[in-house]
Amino acid sequence: MISIFALVYSEVSYPQVSQFNSRALEQIIQAAERNHGLEFSGTDENTINKCGLWVSFEINRSWTAFNESQKERIRKILSPPVLQKDTLIGKFHIFYDTTGQNVPALLDLNHNRIPNSYAAYIDSVGYYFNYVWNYFLDPLGYSSPPYQAGNNYYNIYIEELWDYYNPLYGETVFTQNDQIGGFYPARFTSYIRIDNDFKDLKSEGIAGLKVTCAHELHHAFQLGSYGYLSNDVYFYEITSTWMEDVIFNDVNDYYQYIKSPLNQPRGQFYYPDISFTSPFAGVTYSRAIWGKFIEKRFSRDLMRESWEFIRSGQQTLNAIDHVLNLAGSDFRKAFLEWTIWNNNTGPSCDTVKYYSEGKTYPQMRLRPAVEYSKSLRSFTDSIDVLSSAYYPICLLNSPSDNCDLSPQMMTIISNVNMIPANSVKRGFSYEISPRNSAGATQLSNGVYIRLDADDPGNWVSQENVPVIVSDILLYPNPFYPKGNKPLTFHLPPVLQSAANLYIYASSMDKIVSREMNVMSQSFEPFIEWDGHDSNRRIVPTGVYFYVIDIDGKQYTGKFSVIRE
Numbered sequence: 001m002i003s004i005f006a007l008v009y010s011e012v013s014y015p016q017v018s019q020f021n022s023r024a025l026e027q028i029i030q031a032a033e034r035n036h037g038l039e040f041s042g043t044d045e046n047t048i049n050k051c052g053l054w055v056s057f058e059i060n061r062s063w064t065a066f067n068e069s070q071k072e073r074i075r076k077i078l079s080p081p082v083l084q085k086d087t088l089i090g091k092f093h094i095f096y097d098t099t100g101q102n103v104p105a106l107l108d109l110n111h112n113r114i115p116n117s118y119a120a121y122i123d124s125v126g127y128y129f130n131y132v133w134n135y136f137l138d139p140l141g142y143s144s145p146p147y148q149a150g151n152n153y154y155n156i157y158i159e160e161l162w163d164y165y166n167p168l169y170g171e172t173v174f175t176q177n178d179q180i181g182g183f184y185p186a187r188f189t190s191y192i193r194i195d196n197d198f199k200d201l202k203s204e205g206i207a208g209l210k211v212t213c214a215h216e217l218h219h220a221f222q223l224g225s226y227g228y229l230s231n232d233v234y235f236y237e238i239t240s241t242w243m244e245d246v247i248f249n250d251v252n253d254y255y256q257y258i259k260s261p262l263n264q265p266r267g268q269f270y271y272p273d274i275s276f277t278s279p280f281a282g283v284t285y286s287r288a289i290w291g292k293f294i295e296k297r298f299s300r301d302l303m304r305e306s307w308e309f310i311r312s313g314q315q316t317l318n319a320i321d322h323v324l325n326l327a328g329s330d331f332r333k334a335f336l337e338w339t340i341w342n343n344n345t346g347p348s349c350d351t352v353k354y355y356s357e358g359k360t361y362p363q364m365r366l367r368p369a370v371e372y373s374k375s376l377r378s379f380t381d382s383i384d385v386l387s388s389a390y391y392p393i394c395l396l397n398s399p400s401d402n403c404d405l406s407p408q409m410m411t412i413i414s415n416v417n418m419i420p421a422n423s424v425k426r427g428f429s430y431e432i433s434p435r436n437s438a439g440a441t442q443l444s445n446g447v448y449i450r451l452d453a454d455d456p457g458n459w460v461s462q463e464n465v466p467v468i469v470s471d472i473l474l475y476p477n478p479f480y481p482k483g484n485k486p487l488t489f490h491l492p493p494v495l496q497s498a499a500n501l502y503i504y505a506s507s508m509d510k511i512v513s514r515e516m517n518v519m520s521q522s523f524e525p526f527i528e529w530d531g532h533d534s535n536r537r538i539v540p541t542g543v544y545f546y547v548i549d550i551d552g553k554q555y556t557g558k559f560s561v562i563r564e
Helices: 004-008 022-033 053-061 068-077 118-137 205-226 233-247 282-285 287-297 301-311 316-324 330-339
Strands: 085-089 092-096 154-159 172-173 191-195 370-372 377-383 386-396 409-413 427-435 448-452 459-464 473-475 487-490 496-507 510-517 519-521 526-531 540-552 554-563
Touching: 022 053, 022 068, 053 172, 053 233, 085 118, 092 118, 118 154, 118 205, 172 205, 191 205, 205 233, 205 301, 233 282, 233 287, 233 301, 282 287, 287 301, 287 330, 301 316, 316 330, 330 409, 330 459, 370 377, 377 386, 377 409, 409 427, 448 459, 496 526, 510 526
Parallel strands: 092 154, 154 191, 370 386
Antiparallel strands: 085 092, 172 191, 377 427, 386 409, 409 459, 427 448, 473 487, 487 526, 496 510, 496 540, 519 526, 540 554
């Protein structure tokens, strides 16, 4: 079967309603009839679909293209389900069944449903939805959404949503009948459907419930208090996925969108060349890290302030740019800085300077290495608007050298054009040369580079030229063994992936004898020591000597430790 994704999202940007053909419209309805949101195909990055908001967005965006018979089917499909029981808890009217496939249940430690636990599950739903609602108001400062017409509570429906091909956590549903007032952008009331046990999901049981409360309720706040922008679903999902981690930092459900179970890159870390405004689900969810970047680099409040400017009538990118201007930056500058953060992840991440959780993030997928041997070298490529690509450049001393034995630099090439994305990628050429030429820039290592494109004002290259050392450099020295900041030994270019580290006290007693994995950040190799001796005790204040064995060579030196 041809997927909804292939028909509706055949371009990175949304096609206009007039472009929808009857087959695409019918498949949108079929997706709603399945009550499991859009069904994706292609790579596994595009099959991840935790939230059914896409269906409501597609239906409302293409409403005028449906005929009256189709509209009537949609109204019936999106009407709230009729369930057996209901209860009021705080601000929420919760509907559920006590028999049949929809019966809620808690899970035990073996991930099995606990019989007759539906009442406890309902209590948990009421607790967490009220907790999240209040958290949005204070301390986060969002405006609460209105209830559906004739209601004094927000409606939650608990159902079996899990499906092998499309395992939804929840869905925020709104239709044309839910539009309120004469606002621009339009605002809608909504109701929420959530899974009845969160079994067999990445975050099971209560963990799944917690992040779903944060994610789906934030959609309700977005639609009811700030407005509906039909082509900007990417920002609704970025902020809702980020919000999960703001309120429930212990769950980290968003990890599944940035890396595989084997820590291979997904989402933004695999597809940095897909536009920031793309609606592709897996990539969009992974860009919760944009919120993590904004929160740490500027302020958590900037995400809410972006929504406030959207409510005032600004388009999303303009709203983000506006709040960043008020913070002393702008969207283009912040986007370029974000691309650097995304290249500083993995085990060697500096969690003080970059992402606080960056050590658990995967490393960026790189383009194939480009070899440069002191003669003119150029290559061409293409990427989306508002996207980037990462190129390792091997600096060869002669054509007979290879990348493994040569220093490398990283080049990040970005298109920062803030126009709406479409299916047409933008091409460019990048030139590396030992000689100057018109429009070239000289780097600190003496190499000249030039980036050429049709609209040069929207293209930026950022080069990280590694510092090549011939001996060991230590930082910090003196070393204060506290917190998570290690003593780093920067190494010369090395071949082996491990080094032997020996540390001696001033009495020449050996206190550390350890094989250490060699790590690399921007192609600069190093090892780290946490300040503990072989008995896992923090070493006292004093002068110490080190010996590092690697590649058949031995490096020696000394450093001081100060205990506070």
